[in-house]
Amino acid sequence: MTTEVRSLREFKMPDVGEGLTEAEILSWFVKPGDTVTDGQVVCEVETAKAAVELPIPFNGVVEKLHFPEGVTVDVGTVIISVAVAGEAGAAAPAAPVAAPAPEAPAESAEPERREVLVGYGPRTGTAQRRARRTTTTKVTATKQAPAAPAPVAPVAPAAPAPVAEVPGGERPLAKPPVRKLAKDLGVDLRAVTPTGRDGVITREDVHAHAAALAAPAAPVAEAAVAPVAEPVLAPPAVSAAGDVRVPIKGVRKATAQAMVASAFTAPHVTEFVQVDVTRTMKFVRRLKESGELGRDVRVSPLLIVAKALLTAIKRHPGINAQWDEAAQEIVLKGQVNLGIAAATPRGLIVPNIKDAGSKTLAGLATSLGELVETARQGKTSPADMQGGTVTITNVGVFGVDTGTPILNPGEAAILAFGAVRELPWVHKGKVVPRQVTTLALSFDHRLVDGELGSKVLADVAALLERPKRLITWG
Structure with a gap:
């Protein structure tokens, strides 16, 4: 007697970040009836930290999408069901598979399963790309007593539509x-x-x-x-009086909660200083024209501000710290993970450059460029937004002179870099036009007293006034 062996597997919403409880389904890349392969990205979701692509960890045919796009789903909830070929080995040894028709030669057994990196899919050297199908894969078995169990080979897929493939047939x-x-x-x-x-x-x-x-x-x-x-958002609800209601969720919701917690937990102190950055602006132009940091490296005043802050932290490591409420201790961090506040279509996020203090100016420029570009694409990973120790917010790009930035939760300091303007300035005993900016440093007064905060801000200002000091002080 011939029996059809078929089972249903469920894929649940994973925790794609540390401690996240929910995610919104932004878009589906598959529909019921589509064939999916191990590691294929099936949907994109937005968490409180970032937008992430989710690969499915098994092969099969999509049976059901449990939620439409735009719905927020709790972690651990089933979001997609997939029909997979079962294994006929429970009641009797596996028997040879009867081929339904003389199709193309069957593929070789799948290689060993590898860990999947979100957005990439598994990497193997011999795997072949499976074609998309709209029919359910069936496996038949006949009760026999062969001399030795034979391996079950998957049924060859129908001939795919002609598409360009990468070398080796991989995704x-x-x-x-x-x-x-x-x-x-x-x-x-x-x-x-x-x-x-x-x-x-x-x-x-x-x-x-x-x-x-x-x-x-x-x-x-x-x-x-x-x-x-930018992502297409559903139109907000408009009342008869013309009021507009915009749902707070995802990144914006997390930002609001974090800022409230920070503002009412850490006692903020903010100090300001105006700085003549004429030499820094000339230094930036020279680096751009010479290309000495690399042909494809983007050089900006923010790069020099970041390097100046890292140098100041090296001289005053006490500001690179964290408050441990439970233990009532100040934790001096072993490395500087420099956060850069970035405005994205989904809200404000603060990814950070890991161990930024150990990087050269060229290395810092490369990391900064990659961080900003990834943030603009809305694809910053949750890991890139965890573990920050100090942050820079560049309000100058909006034409703003300064502000009183709120600390990123868990960090001791945040530096606001204002707009660079040509202003009258006393230089060498004469009033002349100079390039001037305003810096604002907010810090947690539990960890950082006025003396330490003032020294760090003064060092950053001194380095921007004379950027050659970055070499001698660093």
């Missing part, structure tokens, strides 16, 4: 920001030739492919600054 490897860029530019990653390490597709690969498809081809330099489409 294209690319970071989430690169996938988002490819989606915005209408580029099929399977048709892109990777040049990154280990066959990873880079932003430059996507831009180059997009330029090649254009008619006439656009210069790569122009494609690199193509605007990124």
Whole structure:
């Protein structure tokens, strides 16, 4: 007697960050009837920290999507059910599989399962890309007594539509920001030739492919600054009186809660100083023109401010600390994880550069550029927003002179960098026009007293007035 062996597996909403309890489903990439493979990204969700792509950990055919897009789901709740081929070994030894029709040769047994990195999928050297199908895979077994159990080979998939494949047939490897860029530019990653390490597709690969498809081809330099489409949000509710109600969720909800907790937990003190940054602005122009930090490295005044703050922290490590309420202790952190406040379409986030204090100016510039670009794409990972020790907020990009920044929860200090303006300034005994900015340093008065806070702020100002001191002080 021939029996059909088929089982249903459920994929639950995972905790993609530390301690998160819920996530909103932003978009589905599959529908019922689609074939999915181990490591294939099936949906994108937004947590209180970032937007994350979720890969499914098994093969099968989508049976049901339990929630539509735009719904917030608790961690641990089933979000998708997949019909998978069962294993006919419970009642009797596995028997040879009867092929339903002479199709293409069956694929070899799947290689060993590897850990999946969100946004990448599993990497193997022999795996072949499975075709998308709209029919359910069936496995038949006949009760026999063979001399020895034979391995069960998966049924060969139907012939796929002709699409470009990457070498080796693997799912294209690319970071989430690169996938988002490819989606915005209408580029099929399977048709892109990777040049990154280990066959990873880079932003430059996507831009180059997009330029090649254009008619006439656009210069790569122009494609690199193509605007990124913001996520499409549902229209807010409008009352008869014209009031607009916007739901607070995701990143904005987490930011609001964190700021309230910080403002009413840590006693804030803010100090201000005006700084002549004329030499710093000349230093930035020189680095840009010379390219000594690297051809593709973005150099900005924020880079020099970050390096100045890191140098000041090295001279006064007491400000790189954390308050332990339970133990009633001050914890001096072993490394500086420098946070950079970034405004994104989903709200304010503060990713950080790990161990920023150990980086050279060139290394810091590279890390800063990657951090900002990833944040703009809305693909900052939860890990990149954990463990920060001190933060910079660049309010100057909005034309704002200064402010009183609120501490990022768990951190002892935050530096606001204001707009750089040409102002009359006394320089060498004469009033002349100079490039001037205002710095504001907020700190937790439980950990940082006025003397320590003032020394750190004064050091940052001195380094920006004479950036050559970065070499001697560092």
